[in-house]
Amino acid sequence: MDAIASPVVATGLVKQFGDFTAVAGIDVEVAPGEAFGFLGPNGAGKTSTMRMIGCVSPPTSGSLRIFGLDPVADGRQIRARMGVVPQLDQLDNELTVMENLVIYGRYFDISRSDVKAKAKELLEFVQLTEKAGSKVDPLSGGQKRRVSIARSLINDPDLLLLDEPTTGLDPQARHVLWDRLYQLKERGATQVITTHFMDEAEQLCDRLVVMDGGLIVAEGSPQGLIAEHVRREVLEVRFGYGRNIEMMPAVDGVGDRIEVLPDRLLIYTDDGDASLSELHRRQIVPESALVRRSSLEDVFLKLTGRTLVE
Amino acid sequence: MNVTVQHRISSWGPSRVYLRDWIYFKRMWWSVLIGSIVQPLMFLLGVGLGVGELVDQGPEAANVLGDTSYFAFYATALLATTSMFVLAQESLWPTMDGFTWSNAHQAMISTPLNATDIVFGKMLHYAVRGIVTSGGVALVLALFADTRSFGLIPAAFVGMLTGLAFAMPIAAWTATRTTDNSFPAILRFGIIPMFLFGGAFYPIEQLPTWLQPVAWCTPLWHGVELCRGLVLGGLSLGAGLGHLAVLLAFIAAGILAARVTFERRLRP
Numbered sequence: 001m002d003a004i005a006s007p008v009v010a011t012g013l014v015k016q017f018g019d020f021t022a023v024a025g026i027d028v029e030v031a032p033g034e035a036f037g038f039l040g041p042n043g044a045g046k047t048s049t050m051r052m053i054g055c056v057s058p059p060t061s062g063s064l065r066i067f068g069l070d071p072v073a074d075g076r077q078i079r080a081r082m083g084v085v086p087q088l089d090q091l092d093n094e095l096t097v098m099e100n101l102v103i104y105g106r107y108f109d110i111s112r113s114d115v116k117a118k119a120k121e122l123l124e125f126v127q128l129t130e131k132a133g134s135k136v137d138p139l140s141g142g143q144k145r146r147v148s149i150a151r152s153l154i155n156d157p158d159l160l161l162l163d164e165p166t167t168g169l170d171p172q173a174r175h176v177l178w179d180r181l182y183q184l185k186e187r188g189a190t191q192v193i194t195t196h197f198m199d200e201a202e203q204l205c206d207r208l209v210v211m212d213g214g215l216i217v218a219e220g221s222p223q224g225l226i227a228e229h230v231r232r233e234v235l236e237v238r239f240g241y242g243r244n245i246e247m248m249p250a251v252d253g254v255g256d257r258i259e260v261l262p263d264r265l266l267i268y269t270d271d272g273d274a275s276l277s278e279l280h281r282r283q284i285v286p287e288s289a290l291v292r293r294s295s296l297e298d299v300f301l302k303l304t305g306r307t308l309v310e
Numbered sequence: 311m312n313v314t315v316q317h318r319i320s321s322w323g324p325s326r327v328y329l330r331d332w333i334y335f336k337r338m339w340w341s342v343l344i345g346s347i348v349q350p351l352m353f354l355l356g357v358g359l360g361v362g363e364l365v366d367q368g369p370e371a372a373n374v375l376g377d378t379s380y381f382a383f384y385a386t387a388l389l390a391t392t393s394m395f396v397l398a399q400e401s402l403w404p405t406m407d408g409f410t411w412s413n414a415h416q417a418m419i420s421t422p423l424n425a426t427d428i429v430f431g432k433m434l435h436y437a438v439r440g441i442v443t444s445g446g447v448a449l450v451l452a453l454f455a456d457t458r459s460f461g462l463i464p465a466a467f468v469g470m471l472t473g474l475a476f477a478m479p480i481a482a483w484t485a486t487r488t489t490d491n492s493f494p495a496i497l498r499f500g501i502i503p504m505f506l507f508g509g510a511f512y513p514i515e516q517l518p519t520w521l522q523p524v525a526w527c528t529p530l531w532h533g534v535e536l537c538r539g540l541v542l543g544g545l546s547l548g549a550g551l552g553h554l555a556v557l558l559a560f561i562a563a564g565i566l567a568a569r570v571t572f573e574r575r576l577r578p
Contacts, residue, residue: 017578056419056577076422080317090417095333103330107421109320118313155421156315 006031007159007190008053012062015048022048024214025062030192035185037201037208038194039296041306045214046194047087050163053192054084067158080108083157087164089144093137097128097147100136101154108155115154122150126180142173149180160184162193166200178203198296210300217303222296230298231256233272237279237286238264247284254278259301266301268294319422327418327431328438335435339442346396346446350388354450357511358384374513378542382456386541387510389451389462389469390533393444397436397473398501401480402493405432409485415576425573429481429565436477437470444469451541461540468540471557472533476501478564485571504530532556 008030015023023045030036038046051057052064055075064071066078091100098119105115123129126146131139136147145165152160165181166174181204185191195201201208202222210218210225218225226232235255239247244265251258255269269275272291279286300306320326335342362380365371375383408415408428415428444466451457480496487493507517508530514522525531532553539545539553 054420056416058577076319076424079420080319080422082420084420086413086416086420088413090413092330092412092414099333103333104417104421105315106326106329107320107418107423108315109318109322109326109422110315114313114315118315121313154315155317 007067008036008192009065010049010053010062011064013049013052013059013064014061015045015052015057016060021214023052026209026211026214026216028209028216030190032190033185033188035181035191035193035204035206037205038192038211039196039198039201039205039208039300040194040211041196044211046196046211047163048214049211050161050192050194054082054161055079080155081158083152083155083160085145085148085152085160085162085165087167089148091136091144091147091151094135096133096135097123097139098132100147101151104151105154110155118154119150122153125153125183126150127176140173142169142176145169145173145177146180149177153184158190160189160191162191164194164196166195166197174200198300201296208296210296210303212304218299225296225299226294229302230294231268232270232294233268234292234294234298235267235269235272235275235279236264236290236292237267238288239286247286250282250284251279254282257302259298266298268298323423323427324430324434327423327428328434330414331431331435332438335438342439342442343446346392346443347450350385350392350447350450353388354381354385354454374516376544379456381454382542383538384511385451385454385457386465386538387534389444389447389465389537389541390472390530391505391508391510392447393440393469393473394476394504394530394533395501396443397440397477398480398497400436400439401432401477402484402496403490405481405484406487406490406493408432409575410488415572419576425576426569428576429568429572432481432568433474433478433565436474436481440470440473440477441466443473457541459541461542465537465540468533468536468554468557471554471561472529472537475529475533475557475560475564478561478568480564482564482567482571485568485575504528509534529557529560 006029008028010026010028013023013026013028014021026049038049040046048057052059052071053066055066055071055078058072067081069078071078095103101119101122102115105118110118123132126149128143128146128150131143136144139147162181166177169177178200181191193204205222207221209216218229220228237251238244241263244263245260247265248258248260251265251267255267255275257268259266259268267275276289276291279289358381362384365380371380418428419425447469448462448466451462507521507525508528509525514525514531517525535545536550536553539550
């Protein structure tokens with residue numbers, strides 16, 4: 001894949017703020033039409049990376065090309081083709097939904113008549129047509145998010161950056177948003193998404209990197225990472241707070257690998273039901289037991305030894 | 311999507327930035343104009359007429375003010391001071407809003423706009439705000455025989471420039487702040503003293519000699535002198551151009567500083 005065809009190519013990318021290193025040298029290549037994720041806990045360097053890609057934060061060192069252009073020298077040209085959904089909504093609460101979209105569209109030099117037509121179309125897309133004349137302030141968190149998404153699409157972007165798009169939303173609002181993003185992907189828009197929600201990454205991303213402490217610790221498709229790093233299923237058992245570690249020797253060998261958390265044991269196995277039967281055969285009776293599919297959360301735990309803080 | 315748009319970069323960036331301020335201003339320009347008429351009227355009645363009566367009867371009045379009435383002397387200064395107050399405030403809280411509360415400036419630099427567009431867009435906003443303010447004062451002054459003059463028209467623009475000479479440096483400083491804690495101090499210890507010592511209430515020659523150079527360094531004194539000269543006469547061309555040059559220098563320095571601080575703030 002040549003550099004021009006890939007919307008984002010980063011090599012040895014570093015971002016420092018004084019003595020603090022936010023991004024410690026990462027290599028990333030995002031293919032056209034791909035939904036690419038940066039996954040990691042708070043402070044992993046996701047947002048700093050995103051701001052460099054968004055041309056609003058110059059890299060300290062390393063190379064970064066967006067659409068084959070230099071984000072420092074050609075920032076304007078790049079941003080003209082990019083849509084950004086920031087972590088915190090940057091909407092004008094006192095203005096109407098329509099005014100918010102029109103003002104933003106004018107930043108891209110879109111003519112008045114085009115921007116109004118485009119805004120109407122986008123409000124339909126995010127199912128907020130009836131809110132066009134309403135102020136932003138009284139809207140729900142999910143509705144504001146959808147206004148932000150509509151706004152980010154005002155310039156028909158070739159690349160869409162979404163920084164924690166569903167943080168702070170209730171489950172229903174998240175699903176509405178995921179549905180819209182999935183539709184956008186089907187239309188061929190390249191998306192770069194940061195999230196600390198594993199289920200979100202599994203839902204939205206074709207490929208992702210797991211970041212921790214400013215570095216990439218794993219890379220692959222969600223299914224590929226699960227297959228590579230953990231077993232197919234997890235048996236979660238609870239013996240009561242603090243007693244879990246004592247039970248380690250007793251459950252040894254029930255699965256392929258055991259992870260101890262303060263409140264539960266995670267037993268990684270190809271067959272969760274069989275492992276649970278083995279526990280019962282050994283006459284071990286936990287307070288509760290649950291078999292589930294492995295997720296990216298488990299991959300993260302294995303790679304970093306820590307759970308994600310939500 | 312059915313509606314397609316071109317990926318273009320505007321050469322009218324500042325006007326795009328200003329569009330947002332304009333939409334807000336459009337809703338309240340009437341109250342801004344009324345405010346800039348009522349406030350100077352109160353000062354005129356309270357100080358211009360009241361104190362004026364006292365001063366004009368004083369034995370030294372003619373030595374200090376020449377044949378100008380105290381009312382005219384004080385009223386012409388309001389062209390500059392009112393715009394200074396309004397634009398100093400405008401370059402504090404409402405400008406901070408774009409960096410922290412609404413984050414409008416962060417949103418702007420995610421588009422083809424850059425920090426310089428934002429600086430000039432804000433300046434456009436201050437200028438419109440300033441000319442409406444000084445224009446309101448000029449309308450009031452046109453009501454009184456002592457100050458009725460065609461000089462009020464250029465003086466209103468000088469009033470606006472005086473406001474900008476404050477707004478641009480203050481906006482540059484605002485961009486370096488993360489909270490508004492120190493903003494009231496700017497007004498209390500920066501703007502109010504200038505109002506008192508900048509030649510609005512009395513000629514600065516009345517100040518102790520060691521304080522006079524301080525007045526020369528403030529943009530307000532230059533704005534006041536120029537407004538007064540344009541309306542009442544008695545200012546040489548050289549002095550007038552000198553005052554104008556000082557105002558423009560403050561504005562230019564503010565623009566240069568703001569371009570740096572806005573860029574640093576928005577693109578860390």
